[in-house]
Amino acid sequence: MFGMTSLALAVSLSMDSFAAALGRGAAQKRPGVTEAIRVGVTFGACQLGMAAIGWGVGATFADMVQAVDHWIAFGLLLLIGGSMVRNAVKGEDDDEAAATRSGWLALLTMAVATSIDASAVGVGLAMADVDIAVTATLIGGVTFLMGFGGVLLGRAAGPLLGRRSELAGGLGLIAIGAKILVEHTLL
Numbered sequence: 745m746f747g748m749t750s751l752a753l754a755v756s757l758s759m760d761s762f763a764a765a766l767g768r769g770a771a772q773k774r775p776g777v778t779e780a781i782r783v784g785v786t787f788g789a790c791q792l793g794m795a796a797i798g799w800g801v802g803a804t805f806a807d808m809v810q811a812v813d814h815w816i817a818f819g820l821l822l823l824i825g826g827s828m829v830r831n832a833v834k835g836e837d838d839d840e841a842a843a844t845r846s847g848w849l850a851l852l853t854m855a856v857a858t859s860i861d862a863s864a865v866g867v868g869l870a871m872a873d874v875d876i877a878v879t880a881t882l883i884g885g886v887t888f889l890m891g892f893g894g895v896l897l898g899r900a901a902g903p904l905l906g907r908r909s910e911l912a913g914g915l916g917l918i919a920i921g922a923k924i925l926v927e928h929t930l931l
Contacts, residue, residue, distance in 0.1 A: 749920065750879055754886035756916030757795075757865060760828060760858040761787040762890040768854070769898015777896075783851065784892035790855040791862045792884025798866020799876045814928030817868030821921030824861040828914030861917070872924070 765783050769775045862883060869879060 749923070750874075750882055751886070752916055753865065753879075753920055754883045755890075756825075756912075756914075756920065757791060757862050757883055758787075758887040758890040759912060759914070759916070760861070761791065761855070761887050762894040764854050764858050765891040765894025766898040768851075769895035775895045775898060780892045780895040783895045784888040784890075786851050786855045787858065787891035788884040788886075788888030790852075790859040791887040792880045794856075794859040794862040795866040795869070795880040795883050796876060798863035798868075799870045799880070800866075801863075802867035802870025814871075814925050817871060818921040818925040820864045820868050821917045821924070824864055825914040825917030825921065828861075828917065829911055830914075832911035832914060865917075868924070 765780075765787065768783060769780075866876075866880070869876060
């Protein structure tokens with residue numbers, strides 16, 4: 745699953761971090777490169793860690809669910825993606841409200857909250873043929889770049905792009921889940 749599918753997964757997972765970084769950048773008067781690096785590293789590390797933790801949990805129980813693994817992966821991605829789409833369409837501002845708080849604890853809380861989906865995806869990845877070190881590193885690296893860029897774009901473009909990026913991320917996760925289901929049931 746390396747290549748374009750892994751990159752699409754990484755981008756999709758990083759979209760709520762991007763939206764949160766946009767909100768954080770929008771809430772600050774002049775976010776600089778230092779703040780962008782701090783946000784990017786925190787979000788990237790949490791996404792990487794949560795994907796690896798989810799994979800570990802999934803790998804432990806893989807033998808029990810091998811016959812239905814594609815349905816589990818599809819269901820998890822559908823639930824997560826659907827939640828992201830719902831939040832984008834309804835215009836819920838939870839990530840942006842959290843972004844207005846400053847400090848390491850607020851940043852870490854936001855990073856963990858936006859990484860919960862990576863742990864669920866990690867469970868699904870344990871049932872696929874993936875190199876988790878490479879995939880989790882890609883997820884963390886892309887999330888770092890999205891968080892870094894999101895802070896720098898936040899002041900000017902946060903309110904305009906925030907919901908659209910979360911919508912695109914949710915639709916991307918649903919598409920990846922559908923692809924996994926089709927590959928395991930029809931091919």
